Amino acid sequence: MSLYTCGKRVHLRGTGLELLSTFAEYGHPIDALQLFQGVADPALPGLLAGCPVVRVSAGETILDNNTAGARLYILLRGALRASQPDLEGGSAEVAGVRLLPGECAGELTVLDQQAQAATIHATQDSDLLVIEAGRLWQLIDQSNGVARNLLHLLSFRIRAANAQLRRRSRVGEFYRQLSLADGLTGLQNRAWLDQNLPLLTEQAHDAENPLSLIMLDIDHFKKFNDEHGHQAGDEVLRLAAGVLTETLRPRDFPVRYGGEELLVILPNTHGKGAVGVAQRLCENLRSTVFFSDMRKPLPHITASFGVASLAHGQDASALIASADAALYRAKHAGRNQVVQA
Numbered sequence: 001m002s003l004y005t006c007g008k009r010v011h012l013r014g015t016g017l018e019l020l021s022t023f024a025e026y027g028h029p030i031d032a033l034q035l036f037q038g039v040a041d042p043a044l045p046g047l048l049a050g051c052p053v054v055r056v057s058a059g060e061t062i063l064d065n066n067t068a069g070a071r072l073y074i075l076l077r078g079a080l081r082a083s084q085p086d087l088e089g090g091s092a093e094v095a096g097v098r099l100l101p102g103e104c105a106g107e108l109t110v111l112d113q114q115a116q117a118a119t120i121h122a123t124q125d126s127d128l129l130v131i132e133a134g135r136l137w138q139l140i141d142q143s144n145g146v147a148r149n150l151l152h153l154l155s156f157r158i159r160a161a162n163a164q165l166r167r168r169s170r171v172g173e174f175y176r177q178l179s180l181a182d183g184l185t186g187l188q189n190r191a192w193l194d195q196n197l198p199l200l201t202e203q204a205h206d207a208e209n210p211l212s213l214i215m216l217d218i219d220h221f222k223k224f225n226d227e228h229g230h231q232a233g234d235e236v237l238r239l240a241a242g243v244l245t246e247t248l249r250p251r252d253f254p255v256r257y258g259g260e261e262l263l264v265i266l267p268n269t270h271g272k273g274a275v276g277v278a279q280r281l282c283e284n285l286r287s288t289v290f291f292s293d294m295r296k297p298l299p300h301i302t303a304s305f306g307v308a309s310l311a312h313g314q315d316a317s318a319l320i321a322s323a324d325a326a327l328y329r330a331k332h333a334g335r336n337q338v339v340q341a
Contacts, residue, residue, distance in 0.1 A: 030044055
């Protein structure tokens, strides 16, 4: 839409903004504008006088990555909001980026001639002073004070962007960690194991340190689930996971391998020490009261354990296979016991 001011046609390509007046006619004090605060330059009123003032309605977009032309917008009345594109291509509001009267938007389109990354839209009916790129460069050349204020503004923008990136990074790490934890037991999950066990085995080989693995399977779990229901089965898994976390050392890693199978990684632990840990776990499970409500008698819970230690040249998959084979022998030997590979 074309705008008219002082009888001359002013082209703001790609906009549909309603012209109100020139800045001189609008009568707004210059020193109330952030970019010109503290700037005592008699040339400023003349340089700004013919700049158009436009009106935008609430909800209207002023700037986005499709906006043509390079220009600065200074908010005279109303309120604006900035939003950033998210990684999926949608739009997510940037926390705290609300522009109030006196603040400006679009300065980067003038400085680097690139499309606006953020989307700026009006949250209220708003009036904006529009300063074209050529006029803004005139103002910067004319006044060191304007250049200084613009640098202050850009510094604030950079700090705010960095803070937002740090917040997003923390949130991303939170959800990443959440995705690596089993929702039922709170133990590490199979995705965590697939990501970390190869690293732990590689580190053990490089440092020539021992590494052992315990694989355990809740005895007769399928039969228990069939007879007493999946809710009771879930409670068994939660309580078994609790026994693991209470028995293990802080340096050990308990994992829900899948279904009723749990797994424990024991860094810096030889086979003899790993067997000792597995025996303690077996005894603690055997002595734990799983169901205190005697109105519905339920069988006691035990588990079978297979122990394996990392051999020379062995990788993570082979170590798991070795522990699984030992577990298989424990189950076929009568369950509720520990067998070492």
